Amino acid sequence: MNYLHDITAFLPGIITGLAGLIAIVIDSYKDDHGAIYGLTVVSLTAALTLSIMDMFGTAGTAFSGMITYGGVTAFGNAIVLFGSLFCVLISREYLSAIDHDYGEIYAMILCATAGMLGLASANNLIMIFIGIETMSICLYVLAGVFKGRKTGAEASLKYFLLGAFSTGFLLYGMALLYGATGTLSLPAIAEAASSNLLFIAGAGLLLIGFFFKISAVPFHMWTPDVYQGTPTTLTAYMATASKSASFIALIIVVSKMIPDSTANWSEVIEVVAVITMILGNLIALVQDNIKRMLAYSSIAHAGYLLVGLAAGTPEGYTAMLFYLFAYSIMNVGAFGVVAYYERQQGLDFTDVNNYAGLGFKRPLMGVMLSFFLFSLAGIPPFVGFIGKYMVFAAAINAGYLTIAIVGVLASAASVYYYLRPMVYMYFRDPHKDVPLVKSGWLLRSTLIVLAAMTIYFGVAFGDLHNLLSSYYASDWIALLGG
Numbered sequence: 001m002n003y004l005h006d007i008t009a010f011l012p013g014i015i016t017g018l019a020g021l022i023a024i025v026i027d028s029y030k031d032d033h034g035a036i037y038g039l040t041v042v043s044l045t046a047a048l049t050l051s052i053m054d055m056f057g058t059a060g061t062a063f064s065g066m067i068t069y070g071g072v073t074a075f076g077n078a079i080v081l082f083g084s085l086f087c088v089l090i091s092r093e094y095l096s097a098i099d100h101d102y103g104e105i106y107a108m109i110l111c112a113t114a115g116m117l118g119l120a121s122a123n124n125l126i127m128i129f130i131g132i133e134t135m136s137i138c139l140y141v142l143a144g145v146f147k148g149r150k151t152g153a154e155a156s157l158k159y160f161l162l163g164a165f166s167t168g169f170l171l172y173g174m175a176l177l178y179g180a181t182g183t184l185s186l187p188a189i190a191e192a193a194s195s196n197l198l199f200i201a202g203a204g205l206l207l208i209g210f211f212f213k214i215s216a217v218p219f220h221m222w223t224p225d226v227y228q229g230t231p232t233t234l235t236a237y238m239a240t241a242s243k244s245a246s247f248i249a250l251i252i253v254v255s256k257m258i259p260d261s262t263a264n265w266s267e268v269i270e271v272v273a274v275i276t277m278i279l280g281n282l283i284a285l286v287q288d289n290i291k292r293m294l295a296y297s298s299i300a301h302a303g304y305l306l307v308g309l310a311a312g313t314p315e316g317y318t319a320m321l322f323y324l325f326a327y328s329i330m331n332v333g334a335f336g337v338v339a340y341y342e343r344q345q346g347l348d349f350t351d352v353n354n355y356a357g358l359g360f361k362r363p364l365m366g367v368m369l370s371f372f373l374f375s376l377a378g379i380p381p382f383v384g385f386i387g388k389y390m391v392f393a394a395a396i397n398a399g400y401l402t403i404a405i406v407g408v409l410a411s412a413a414s415v416y417y418y419l420r421p422m423v424y425m426y427f428r429d430p431h432k433d434v435p436l437v438k439s440g441w442l443l444r445s446t447l448i449v450l451a452a453m454t455i456y457f458g459v460a461f462g463d464l465h466n467l468l469s470s471y472y473a474s475d476w477i478a479l480l481g482g
Contacts, residue, residue, distance in 0.1 A: 009062035009069040012047035012054075012077055013117035019043035020110030027103035040088050040106040044113070048081040055467070065185055067121040068252075071471040075321055076120035076248030083240035083328040084113045089446045090336040091233040093439070097343035100145055100231060109237065112138035116245035123256075125174045125184040128249060132170065132213065135242055136163050142237070143230045155229025162222045166212035173205030186257040193258070203258050207268070210253070213246040214302045217276040227295035228350075232342055235291065236335035239298050240328040247305055247324055251317055254309060270310040270403050276303030277410040284417050290338055290352050293417055294331075297376060300414060301327055307407050308391040311398035314472035319390035321468045326375070326387035326457065333450035334372040337365055340439050355421050357430030364444065366425050368451045375454045377418040378411045383458040390465070 007014060023036045051074055059070030067073075088109060095101040115134025122128040140160045146152025178184055180199035181192035193199055212219040227235045258265055280300030287293035305327075308320040341349040341358065348354060359366030375382035388411055395404040457464065 006062045009060070010067055010117075010121065012050050012081065013114050013121070015043050015047045015050075016081075016110050016117065017114035020107050020114060023103065023107035023110055027107060031103065033101050033103045033106075036103040036106045037088070037092055040110055041085070043110065044081055044085040044088060047113075047117075048078060048085055051077040051081055059471075061123055065187075066124045066127050067118070068123045069121065072248070072251070072317075072321065073121050075468065075471070076244065076324075077117050079244045079248070079321075079324050079328055080113065080116045080120055080241050082325075083244060083332060084109060084116075084237065086328075086332045086336075086446060086450065087233055087237040087241065090236070090332070090339060090443055091231075093443045094233050094339040094343055095231065097437075098231065102145070105142065105145060105234070108138040108141050112142070112237075113241065116241055119245045120248040122249055122252065123186050125177065125186070125189075128253070129170065129174065131245070131249070132209075133167070135245065136167075136213075139238055139242060142234045143226050145231055145234065146229060149229070151225075151229035153229075155226045158222050159226045162212070166209050166219065169205045169212075170209030173202045173207075173209060176202030176205065178202075186253065189257050203265075204268075206253065207250075207265075210246060210250045211272065214243055214250065214305075215299045216272050216302050216306065217279045217299065220276070220280070220299045220302075223299055224292045224295040227298075228289060228291045232291065232335055232339040235294075236332050236339075239294070239335070240331050243298070243302070244324045244328060247320065251309065251320060254312070255317060266310050266312045266400075269306055270400060273303050273306035273310055274403060274406050276300065276306060277407055278303075281410045281413050281417075284414065287417065288352055289350050290355075290421060291350050293352070294334060294338070297414065297417070298331070300410065301376075303410070304388060304391055304407055307395050307400075307403055310400055310403060311391075311394040313394060313398050314469070315397060316391070316394035318465065318468045318472060319387070319394045322390055322461070322465055323387035325464070326383040326454075329450055329453045329457070330372045330375040330382070330384055333368065333447055333454065334376065336443065336447050336450070337369040337372065340365055340443060341436075344434060344436055352421050352424060354431060355424040356428035357425070358436070359422070359425030361430075361436050362439075365439070365447075368447050369425070370422050371451045371454055373418040373422060375458070377415045379415070381458045382454045383456075383461070384454070386458055386461050 019039055023039055026036055054070055054074035055078060057070050061068050112135050115131050118127060119131025119135060122131055140156055140163065143159045144152055144156025176198055177189055180196060180202055181189045183189055183192060215223045277300055280296050280303055284293050284296035287296060305320050305323055308316040375384035378385045378388040392404040392407050
C-alpha cells in the first residue's frame with residue numbers, strides 16, 4: 001500500500017498535472033475556453049486546500065525519498081498554488097480584452113504549476129531537474145503568447161536561450177556533485193560532502209543555475225525584456241509562482257545539501273545579495289515602463305530574499321518563507337491593477353507618464369495600486385514592511401550587519417520609483433481624456449481580497465510567523481535526513 005502514501009504525498013501536484021492534460025484534450029476537441037478556465041480554477045483551489053491542510057500535518061518523504069511533504073514543502077506548495085490561482089483569477093478578463101483568451105494558456109499554467117510543485121518538493125537532484133524543466137518549458141511558451149509582436153517573440157526567444165544556457169550550468173553542477181559523492185539524494189550528498197574541488201565546483205554551478213531562475217545579478221538580464229513582452233497577468237505568474245518554487249528549492253538545497261563546512265557559502269550569497277539589491281533598485285529608478293520597473297523591482301526583492309538565505313539560520317529561512325508569501329500577495333495585486341489599465345484603448349498604459357490623473361477616474365483601482373506599491377516599498381502597516389523587517393533582523397542576529405544596512409538603504413531608495421506612479425495618478429493632470437472601461441466583478445473582488453491581505457498580514461502576522469518557525473523548531477531539516 002506504499003503507493004497510496006506516495007500518491008497522497010504529492011496529490012496537489014498530481015491534481016494540477018492531470019488537470020493540465022485534461023485541459024489540453026478539451027482544447028483540442030472542443031475549444032471551450034470557459035470550461036478550461038473553470039477546470040483550472042477548481043483544480044488549483046482543490047490543490048491549494050490540500051496543501052494548506054498538509055501544512056498542519058506531519059513531514060516526511062515519499063517516492064523512495066525523491067520528494068518531501070509537510071512542513072516547509074507544504075507551505076512552499078501553498079505559496080505556489082496561491083500565486084497560480086490568483087493569477088488565473090485576474091487573467092480571464094484581461095486576456096479576453098486583448099483577444100488572447102486561449103485554452104492552451106490555462107493548460108500551460110497547470111502543467112507549469114505541476115512542475116513548480118515538484119521543484120518545491122524535491123529531495124533529489126533528478127527531481128530538481130524535472131521540476132525546473134517542466135516549469136521552464138511551459139513558461140517559454142507563455143512568454144511568447146504575443147506571437148504577432150516583436151516584444152513577444154523577443155521575450156520567448158531570450159527566455160528560451162538563456163534558460164537553456166542556465167540549464168547547462170545546472171546539469172554540469174549535478175554531474176560534478178554525483179561524481180564527488182556517488183549519489184543524487186540531497187541528504188546523502190550532505191553526508192558525503194567534502195571540501196574537495198569537485199564538490200565545491202558542482203555546488204557552485206548548481207547555485208548559478210538557481211540564481212538565474214530567481215533573477216539574481218549578474219544572471220538577471222532576461223528578466224526586464226521577458227516581463228515586458230509577456231501578457232501582464234502571465235508576467236505576474238512568472239514573477240510570483242515560479243520565483244517562489246525556485247526559492248523554496250534553493251532553501252532546501254542550501255540548508256540540507258550544502259554544509260557550511262565545505263565552503264563559506266554565506267559569504268558568496270551575501271555578495272550576490274548586495275549587488276542584486278543595489279543594481280535592481282538603481283536601474284528601476286530610471287524606468288518609465290511600469291512593467292520594466294516592476295521587473296527590476298523583482299530583481300531587488302530577490303536580493304532581499306537572499307539576505308535571509310545568507311543568514312543561514314532557522315530565523316533566516318522562516319523570514320524567507322514569510323517574505324515569499326508577502327511578495328506573492330502584493331506583486332499579483334500590482335500586476336493585476338496594471339493589467340486593468342493596460343487593456344484600455346487610447347494610450348499606452350505601460351508608460352507611467354500616462355497614469356496622470358487616473359487616480360480620480362477609477363478611485364478603487366487607484367487606492368488598491370497605492371496599497372500594493374506601498375507594501376512593495378516596505379511601508380508599514382503593510383505586509384511588505386514585516387517581510388523586510390524579518391529578513392533584515394535575521395541577518396543582524398546572524399552577525400551580517402553590513403548586508404542588513406545595505407538592504408535598508410536600498411529599500412529606502414525604492415520608495416522613489418514605487419511612489420512615482422501615485423504622484424502621477426493624484427498630482428498630475430491627464431494628458432488625454434481617455435474613457436476607462438469598468439472592471440468586472442471577479443477582477444475587482446480578487447484585487448480587493450489581495451489588498452485586504454496586504455493589510456491583514458501586515459498587522460496580524462504572528463500566527464503565520466509562529467507556524468513557520470515551528471517547522472524549524474521541530475527540526476524539520478533533521479527529520480528528513482539532512
